[in-house]
Amino acid sequence: MTRWGRAVLPLAVVLVVVIAVWYAGAAWLNFDVTANLAEDDATTWEILQGTMSQDRPLLPAPHQLVAELFSSVFEHPIDSPKSLIYHASVTAFAAFLGFLIALALGIGLAIGIVHVRTLDRSLMLWIIASQTIPVLAIAPMVVVVLGNIGFTGLLPKSLIAGYLSFFPIVTGMVKGLRSPDPMQRDLMRTYSASGLHLFTMLRWPASMSFLLPSLKVAATLALVGAIVAELPTGAQAGLGARLLSGSYYGQTLQIWAALFMASFLALLAIGVVDLFRLVLIRRRGGRL
Amino acid sequence: MTVLELLLLAAGGAAGLSLLARREGRLGQVGTPLLFGALVLAAWQIACVEFEIPRVLLPAPSAVAAAIVRSLPILAADFMQTVAHAVLIGWLLGSGAGLLAAVALDRSAFLRRGVLPLGSLVSAMPIVGIAPIMVMWFGFDWQSKAAVIVVMTFFPMLVNATAGLEATGTMERDLMHSYGAGYWQTLLKLRLPYALPFVFNALKLNSTLALIGGIVAEFFGTPIVGMGFRISTEVARMNLDVVWAEITMAAVVGSASFAALALVERAVTFWHPSFRA
Amino acid sequence: MQAAPPAPTAAAPVVRARNLSLVFDADGQKTVALSDVSLDIAGGSFVSLIGPSGCGKTTLLRAIADLERPTSGSLVVNGLSPEQARRNRAYGYVFQAPALYPWRSVERNVMLPLEIMGMPPEERRRRAERYLDLVGLREFRRRFPWQLSGGMQQRVSIARALSFEPALLLMDEPFGALDEITRDGLNLHLHRLWRSTGMTVIFVTHSIPEAVYLSSRIVVMSPRPGKVVEIIDVDLPGERELDVRETPAFLAVAHRVREALRAGHSYD
Numbered sequence A: 001m002t003r004w005g006r007a008v009l010p011l012a013v014v015l016v017v018v019i020a021v022w023y024a025g026a027a028w029l030n031f032d033v034t035a036n037l038a039e040d041d042a043t044t045w046e047i048l049q050g051t052m053s054q055d056r057p058l059l060p061a062p063h064q065l066v067a068e069l070f071s072s073v074f075e076h077p078i079d080s081p082k083s084l085i086y087h088a089s090v091t092a093f094a095a096f097l098g099f100l101i102a103l104a105l106g107i108g109l110a111i112g113i114v115h116v117r118t119l120d121r122s123l124m125l126w127i128i129a130s131q132t133i134p135v136l137a138i139a140p141m142v143v144v145v146l147g148n149i150g151f152t153g154l155l156p157k158s159l160i161a162g163y164l165s166f167f168p169i170v171t172g173m174v175k176g177l178r179s180p181d182p183m184q185r186d187l188m189r190t191y192s193a194s195g196l197h198l199f200t201m202l203r204w205p206a207s208m209s210f211l212l213p214s215l216k217v218a219a220t221l222a223l224v225g226a227i228v229a230e231l232p233t234g235a236q237a238g239l240g241a242r243l244l245s246g247s248y249y250g251q252t253l254q255i256w257a258a259l260f261m262a263s264f265l266a267l268l269a270i271g272v273v274d275l276f277r278l279v280l281i282r283r284r285g286g287r288l
Numbered sequence B: 001m002t003v004l005e006l007l008l009l010a011a012g013g014a015a016g017l018s019l020l021a022r023r024e025g026r027l028g029q030v031g032t033p034l035l036f037g038a039l040v041l042a043a044w045q046i047a048c049v050e051f052e053i054p055r056v057l058l059p060a061p062s063a064v065a066a067a068i069v070r071s072l073p074i075l076a077a078d079f080m081q082t083v084a085h086a087v088l089i090g091w092l093l094g095s096g097a098g099l100l101a102a103v104a105l106d107r108s109a110f111l112r113r114g115v116l117p118l119g120s121l122v123s124a125m126p127i128v129g130i131a132p133i134m135v136m137w138f139g140f141d142w143q144s145k146a147a148v149i150v151v152m153t154f155f156p157m158l159v160n161a162t163a164g165l166e167a168t169g170t171m172e173r174d175l176m177h178s179y180g181a182g183y184w185q186t187l188l189k190l191r192l193p194y195a196l197p198f199v200f201n202a203l204k205l206n207s208t209l210a211l212i213g214g215i216v217a218e219f220f221g222t223p224i225v226g227m228g229f230r231i232s233t234e235v236a237r238m239n240l241d242v243v244w245a246e247i248t249m250a251a252v253v254g255s256a257s258f259a260a261l262a263l264v265e266r267a268v269t270f271w272h273p274s275f276r277a
Numbered sequence C: 001m002q003a004a005p006p007a008p009t010a011a012a013p014v015v016r017a018r019n020l021s022l023v024f025d026a027d028g029q030k031t032v033a034l035s036d037v038s039l040d041i042a043g044g045s046f047v048s049l050i051g052p053s054g055c056g057k058t059t060l061l062r063a064i065a066d067l068e069r070p071t072s073g074s075l076v077v078n079g080l081s082p083e084q085a086r087r088n089r090a091y092g093y094v095f096q097a098p099a100l101y102p103w104r105s106v107e108r109n110v111m112l113p114l115e116i117m118g119m120p121p122e123e124r125r126r127r128a129e130r131y132l133d134l135v136g137l138r139e140f141r142r143r144f145p146w147q148l149s150g151g152m153q154q155r156v157s158i159a160r161a162l163s164f165e166p167a168l169l170l171m172d173e174p175f176g177a178l179d180e181i182t183r184d185g186l187n188l189h190l191h192r193l194w195r196s197t198g199m200t201v202i203f204v205t206h207s208i209p210e211a212v213y214l215s216s217r218i219v220v221m222s223p224r225p226g227k228v229v230e231i232i233d234v235d236l237p238g239e240r241e242l243d244v245r246e247t248p249a250f251l252a253v254a255h256r257v258r259e260a261l262r263a264g265h266s267y268d
Helices: A003-037 A044-051 A062-074 A084-115 A117-132 A135-148 A154-177 A182-190 A195-229 A239-248 A252-283 B003-021 B025-050 B061-070 B072-105 B109-123 B127-138 B142-165 B170-178 B183-218 B227-236 B240-268 C057-064 C082-087 C106-116 C121-134 C150-162 C180-197 C208-214 C242-246 C248-265
Strands: C015-026 C029-041 C046-050 C072-077 C091-094 C168-172 C200-205 C217-222 C227-233
Touching (some): A003 A062, A084 A117, A084 A195, A135 B183, A154 A195, A195 A239, A195 A252, A195 B127, B025 B061, B072 B227, B170 B183, B183 B240, C029 C057, C046 C208, C091 C150, C121 C150, C200 C208, C208 C242, C208 C248, C242 C248
Parallel strands (some): C046 C200, C046 C217
16 A cells, blocks of 8 residues: 555544444434424434424534534635634733743743753752642633733633643753763763853754644643633633523524634644744755 | 842842752752742732732732631631532542443444544543533532533543553463463453553643633632632632732642642552662 | 964973862752863874763763863963863864754854854865865765765764864764774774874873874773773884774783773772
């Protein structure tokens, strides 16, 4: 089998199975509701057909979801609150801003930790421990408290997104900056290289293969942070707001569409990081 | 306190940290972060008292401690609802199903190539968002939260356990082959033990994910008990000391379960290079 | 770039160690790595340090390179302290492993010390080309380290050490991890390089044939504590081919080295 066939054929088969199970699940889950709404003399076949086109299905059929995604993405101007693109961009922008803040602060702090022993000893344990703690739990409080002192909308969301993505960036970067082995460092010493040379020619390039995987984690965390930060104040715009209002009004199609859009954003973010990785790999002759 | 006194205090703390950080051995390694934590708490307390920061913005650590003591029954009820039911059951079911799926997929390279890319993809998605759907399917109580956690923890375990099952070297496999060992013997005696470090990695990662899932899923709707429910309602009522009490409990539960898993891992996979000093 | 140190006169040795001792202290556990080592290394010579593991040969080399601090005694490199010599970039160092930076191409690995020393780009390229040519790897200059075999990688690291034309080359078991055939080829290569440049080489090894073949002088060391047992002059023709290793004169020197190693071992 060709490489293409080896990679794509299994994936295609599994996807077909997933979609088939999805249709079966939709028929099964929506059956009772449909039967209750149907006329008394409806045949089983008619009810089954009905399960595929409920307004508020327990599980929308795949084609319903595609139709909903299509109409909410393409049939409204992108600045209208009915457009899913509008909501996605609100969330994505907050996540992206938070990610940038975390990137700058995270790399800066990692450099400090690697070079200043007091920082290393004081902070590293807490930074590692914080990865075992559900920090997302503070999101509602941050949003509400910042709202009380007059900051609403973008800023609280970006702060939470940044706070979440900060930790993987710091730990990845500290690991990376420390990754050069003693021999590689001794080499620099035999050249009597300055601290700046040691950093720019050894530590920094060596850190990249550690930073990039943690950037993927950080990017998806930023997105989750931005979405959850939209929940507590009942935000009017954003994917989190779409999820929440969908769940209030039983608009299942709206929930599923927002979920798929969020997943698409996560893939997009990972894709962008991967693109950076590929560029770097090309410059390094095929390996990171 | 005057500004001068505060500055002196800060300078003293920084000097103490840098002195302690230079010490070799346990004192420097454990003492420095502990002193740092104590200093942060002290600064927080002083700031709240001296600058009269309103309680609705930031309650002092003493107020949080008081809230913990005062609301112990509430905390216990929330713990039972969120941790003992949703998180524990979801984590067990999700991780267990992920492990079983990995063993099942192990026999078919074709299925593995189809499912694994999908699994890594799903792991990277904001799965907590399915909470409202799970509420529709399983009701408001802990069952729907456990369902969210099952989905969140299934794929990381699947991906990690599969990598673990593939971690055995060809030499070890050839050895089992030379003994005429069958598939199940090789699996039980060689490949599963080899996969254990990977499985524990997933269990540890999943314990954090499960706690996040349990709390955040409750933001979408829940009966009147649970850590996520408490956080969102007490935030709305400006009882921030109770919110901080819940956050403290979440932090303790998170790091304690991580530490407990790490201890079990050490006992079970003591032979792994990372534990040999 | 700092001024080059004055060239050592024929009389003054390049390295001069007197009663050198070095004790490692790890958490109160003291290990005597070097004990009372006195040694002169003349300019232009090829000196091997040989001995079993734990005899301090690598530690001595690292002390000369200012990668370790002696506990007592005096150590002079090019008439300066090891630290000053290092700051003057007096020596090139070749490690046990190639220690190439995987994100740099072969050529840019060779240029690494030149960049640090602030050489203009034109000169950097010229030197990299010259020294890669010297180790026979010119056509591989655009490759990356992992695309080369172990022997080729170590040749790159030798070119890197030569690129800034130090008068002293320190080599710490550079061929220890290579197979014997590759090693033979590199020995021949290194021998010709030393003959053509006239530089001083200090070479750590635990292979007797390698030491005898390459060296003008062999320093035999013994372990626990690391000290010099015997210094043996190698009386073989200056220009050597690999088959010199089968001559009686070669075997006689090898025998003396082996006897000295055995004597160093007898009392532990």
